[in-house]
Amino acid sequence: xxxxxxxPRIDELDPLPYGTDWPDxxxxxxxxxxxxxxxxxAGEQRVRGHYLEFGVGAGRSAVAAIRAHxxxxxxxxxxxxxxxxxxxxxxxxxxxxxxxxxxQGQFAFSTEQVQTTLEQHGVWDPERVALVxxxxxxxxxxxxxxxxxxxTASVVHVDVDLHSSARTVLEWVTPHLHQGTVMLFxxxxxxxxxxxxxxxxxxxxxxxxxxxxxxxxxxxxxFHGEAxxxxx
Ligand SMILES: C[S@@+](CC[C@H](N)C(=O)[O-])C[C@H]1O[C@@H](n2cnc3c(N)ncnc32)[C@H](O)[C@@H]1O
Numbered sequence: 001x002x003x004x005x006x007x008p009r010i011d012e013l014d015p016l017p018y019g020t021d022w023p024d025x026x027x028x029x030x031x032x033x034x035x036x037x038x039x040x041x042a043g044e045q046r047v048r049g050h051y052l053e054f055g056v057g058a059g060r061s062a063v064a065a066i067r068a069h070x071x072x073x074x075x076x077x078x079x080x081x082x083x084x085x086x087x088x089x090x091x092x093x094x095x096x097x098x099x100x101x102x103x104q105g106q107f108a109f110s111t112e113q114v115q116t117t118l119e120q121h122g123v124w125d126p127e128r129v130a131l132v133x134x135x136x137x138x139x140x141x142x143x144x145x146x147x148x149x150x151x152t153a154s155v156v157h158v159d160v161d162l163h164s165s166a167r168t169v170l171e172w173v174t175p176h177l178h179q180g181t182v183m184l185f186x187x188x189x190x191x192x193x194x195x196x197x198x199x200x201x202x203x204x205x206x207x208x209x210x211x212x213x214x215x216x217x218x219x220x221x222x223f224h225g226e227a228x229x230x231x232x
Pocket of ligand 1: 054055058059060089134135164165
């Protein structure tokens with residue numbers, strides 16, 4: 001087998017870098033191929049778990065992540081659970097109000113649209129990919145955790161833009177983490193990278209409320225995102 005493994009890039013949603021080969025992992029815009037990096041890391045852990053994405057949008061990151069885990073963590077990744085209102089962002093309140101970047105209803109893509117995107121990119125698999133619709137404050141308490149079949153989350157992708165949304169997600173996902181879970185915060189540097197706003201504020205408050213949990217920086221991607229390894 002060729003080492004390092006090489007894969008042809010399928011299209012613009014493929015997480016593999018343009019024009020460069022692994023292990024450079026940098027695409028043309030300087031954004032690292034974080035999904036492949038995380039899939040490698042999760043695969044090396046040899047812990048079977050789920051991929052939980054909070055904030056699906058049009059499904060672009062889901063396509064990239066599913067492809068990355070199929071390539072690099074095929075045995076370790078059990079199922080992909082993709083949570084979103086599928087109606088866009090909720091009303092902005094509290095520290096989210098007045099955002100220059102976000103507004104209510106932004107990123108509204110229906111479950112049908114997302115499923116079509118996943119189908120078009122060859123990653124839709126109803127046995128292993130689940131779309132979970134609803135605003136998090138209702139959909140998460142109503143979610144039947146028996147669907148996890150006793151497995152925890154290998155990867156948690158938080159791409160919800162807002163403080164209130166991230167707060168709800170972090171509190172809910174806490175019992176589903178294990179030592180070594182990777183958490184990606186796609187909007188870590190939004191709201192001017194302030195600790196008083198957005199995902200950073202939610203993470204700061206969550207860590208303060210859970211003394212047994214720590215986040216260790218794992219990778220930065222683009223101007224906006226940061227991935228962490230969970231210690232718990
Ligand atoms: C920036 S988009 C996600 C983009 C996607 N991860 C990607 O990279 O292709 C943010 C998503 O978070 C969802 N979202 C934010 N807050 C939410 C909430 N409280 N409940 C449900 N969905 C929410 C929005 O509907 C939106 O689709």
